[in-house]
Amino acid sequence: MKKVAYIIFSLGWYATALAQTTVQNFTKNDCNGNPHDLFAELNSGKVIILEYVMMNCAPCVTAGNGLKSIKADYAVSHPGKVELYAIGYDNSYTCADMNNWKNSNNLSSHTVFTEGDSDVNYYGGMGMPTIVIAGGWGHQLFYKKLGYAPSDNTPIRNALNTALLAASASPIAPFANVHVFPNPASEKIYISLPVAASEISISDVSGKTVLTQFVPEAGEHLLWLNGMQQGLYFICIRNQSGVLNQKLVIK
Numbered sequence: 001m002k003k004v005a006y007i008i009f010s011l012g013w014y015a016t017a018l019a020q021t022t023v024q025n026f027t028k029n030d031c032n033g034n035p036h037d038l039f040a041e042l043n044s045g046k047v048i049i050l051e052y053v054m055m056n057c058a059p060c061v062t063a064g065n066g067l068k069s070i071k072a073d074y075a076v077s078h079p080g081k082v083e084l085y086a087i088g089y090d091n092s093y094t095c096a097d098m099n100n101w102k103n104s105n106n107l108s109s110h111t112v113f114t115e116g117d118s119d120v121n122y123y124g125g126m127g128m129p130t131i132v133i134a135g136g137w138g139h140q141l142f143y144k145k146l147g148y149a150p151s152d153n154t155p156i157r158n159a160l161n162t163a164l165l166a167a168s169a170s171p172i173a174p175f176a177n178v179h180v181f182p183n184p185a186s187e188k189i190y191i192s193l194p195v196a197a198s199e200i201s202i203s204d205v206s207g208k209t210v211l212t213q214f215v216p217e218a219g220e221h222l223l224w225l226n227g228m229q230q231g232l233y234f235i236c237i238r239n240q241s242g243v244l245n246q247k248l249v250i251k
Helices: 038-043 058-077 095-104 117-122 150-167
Strands: 027-029 035-037 047-053 082-088 111-113 130-135 140-146 179-186 188-193 197-204 209-215 219-224 231-239 242-246
Touching (some): 035 038, 038 047, 047 058, 058 150, 082 095, 150 231, 197 219
Parallel strands (some): 047 082
Antiparallel strands (some): 130 140, 231 242
């Protein structure tokens, strides 16, 4: 018998094991004095890249340049949809510190903030930098990693793509009676749909889609989980009415 992973159904996600499925809200001004409510911005359809940074941290600058390039690409493909925020990981940092970090490293694409200590604790501690991708009406956490390497750009882009799909949809009533079972699962799961769904996709914690299945009609559908590693996953069920995100585990 083949070993099967636990699956979690929802939209995709990040590069290290997640303790959270949602991001932590903040309401504060950026260092230009503009007010921000993270959840309100996500509800408006934006996807937010959060980079928690430390002064005199070379990897934070390397990450900043990588994220700057990524944001520039999405400014063309999805104008106005992806924002890039740099937040000082320590509450002792001032806006003068953050603006100096931004300007001296030519990171004009970043909107900078102070007082990131609570967020950094929520996401598991400072990783020089800590990078988070947030999006969707459910204020979902699509990517989190403590630290950065250029090879992370691919999972970051994958997570952004998944987050943008979530941001384009709304929670919908027709999915209120969707059932995914068994949960936890072993080898296979069944998804009972009261309405037709155009697509069912499963993403791993890095945001990479590991399974996609077209479902043309309502009813009970079988999905085999062969080949998946044990751990955390997310499923997205989409149809013309909207999107459903739901969790599952595989052992």
